[in-house]
Amino acid sequence: DAGVTQSPTHLIKTRGQQVTLRCSPISGHKSVSWYQQVLGQGPQFIFQYYEKEERGRGNFPDRFSARQFPNYSSELNVNALLLGDSALYLCASSPDGSYGYTFGSGTRLTVV
Amino acid sequence: AQSVTQLGSHVSVSEGALVLLRCNYSSSVPPYLFWYVQYPNQGLQLLLKYTSAATLVKGINGFEAEFKKSETSFHLTKPSAHMSDAAEYFCAAPYSGGSNYKLTFGKGTLLTVNP
Numbered sequence: 001d002a003g004v005t006q007s008p009t010h011l012i013k014t015r016g017q018q019v020t021l022r023c024s025p026i027s028g029h030k031s032v033s034w035y036q037q038v039l040g041q042g043p044q045f046i047f048q049y050y051e052k053e054e055r056g057r058g059n060f061p062d063r064f065s066a067r068q069f070p071n072y073s074s075e076l077n078v079n080a081l082l083l084g085d086s087a088l089y090l091c092a093s094s095p096d097g098s099y100g101y102t103f104g105s106g107t108r109l110t111v112v
Numbered sequence: 113a114q115s116v117t118q119l120g121s122h123v124s125v126s127e128g129a130l131v132l133l134r135c136n137y138s139s140s141v142p143p144y145l146f147w148y149v150q151y152p153n154q155g156l157q158l159l160l161k162y163t164s165a166a167t168l169v170k171g172i173n174g175f176e177a178e179f180k181k182s183e184t185s186f187h188l189t190k191p192s193a194h195m196s197d198a199a200e201y202f203c204a205a206p207y208s209g210g211s212n213y214k215l216t217f218g219k220g221t222l223l224t225v226n227p
Contacts, residue, residue, distance in 0.1 A: 004155075033213065042116075042202050042217030043156070056213055090155055097213050099144055099206065103155035 002027070004093050004104035012110045013081050021076045021107045025093030031055075032074040033101065034066060037088040046089075049074055050097040078109075086111045114139050114205050118218035126226050131175075131190040133221045135203030138184070145186045146204040146215070147177055156202065162186060173197070198225045 005024045013019050025032050031050040035043035045058040049068035063079045072093075078085055088108050092101040119134040137145065145162040160171025167179045173196075177188045186203060200220045207214040 031213075040219070042204070042219050043215075044217070045207070045214045048213045050213075058214070092156075099146070099161075099213075099215065101158070101215075103148075103157070105153070105155040108153075 004091055004102055006089075006091050006104040006107050008107060009105070010108045010110075012112060015081055015083060015111055017081050018077065018079045019081060019109060021078075021089050021091075021109070023074045023076070023091030023093075023104060025072050025074070025091075026102055029093035029095050029102075030072055031094045031097035032068055032072065033092045033094070033097075034074070034076050035090040035092065036060075037090060037106070038084075039087070043090055046076070048097060055097060081111045083111050085109065114142060114207055114216055116203050116205050116216055116218040118201075118203050118221050120221055121219065122222045122224065124224040124226060125193045127195055128192050131188070131193045131197065131223065133188040133201050133203075133223065135177075135186045135188065135218060136184050137186065137205050141181060142205040144206055145177075145179065147171065147175070147186075147188050148202045148204060148217075149173075150200045150202065150220075152199075159188070159201075193223075193225045195225050195227065198223055 033048040034046040037043040047066045048055045052068045066076045068074045088106040090106045092103045115138040147159040148156040170176045203218040204215045207216045
């Protein structure tokens with residue numbers, strides 16, 4: 001069975017640009033969570049979506065937004081990129097939004 | 113809010129030696145505690161989960177962790193380190209406030225295994 005898939009695996013953007021990261025959950029999982037992992041730190045919660053509704057949001061500016069589609073895949077958008085947005089962005093899925101997360105391998109975003 | 117502290121950002125052991133990675137939680141007894149492992153350029157893999165059913169929790173790859181309420185700790189151990197255990201390890205707990213979906217992570221401990 002396919003795990004959580006994220007695309008792209010790596011990308012480089014310039015300050016001020018916008019970026020969209022994509023996540024496909026495990027088949028049957030209705031919840032997707034997004035985490036940001038800055039180098040040398042633990043992951044920090046950004047969003048969770050369940051059944052296409054935002055269920056929670058972490059302490060991130062409004063430049064960060066996300067959505068979940070009818071097939072339960074998800075996109076994370078970041079506008080007006082800053083150097084500090086450089087990080088590994090992790091997507092995790094679970095059947096019902098509880099803590100039974102399965103993480104994807106992440107998207108490495110570098111802002112220059 | 114719950115916070116998790118991992119003592120030691122880097123632990124180095126010899127192959128075959130005991131592995132001990134430390135984790136302390138900050139506030140009221142959490143309903144769950146987790147240990148995750150992250151290999152280079154990969155996502156997080158769940159090693160084990162504490163659910164209050166038992167204080168000693170066995171996980172994958174020979175790891176186990178013991179919940180000690182009196183010490184607010186959930187340290188991760190493995191009796192004999194293997195080269196393949198070299199990775200970064202994260203302790204995590206639910207963010208307090210009634211949510212059942214948000215995890216707070218420690219800063220991680222990088223485990224190096226020397227031959």
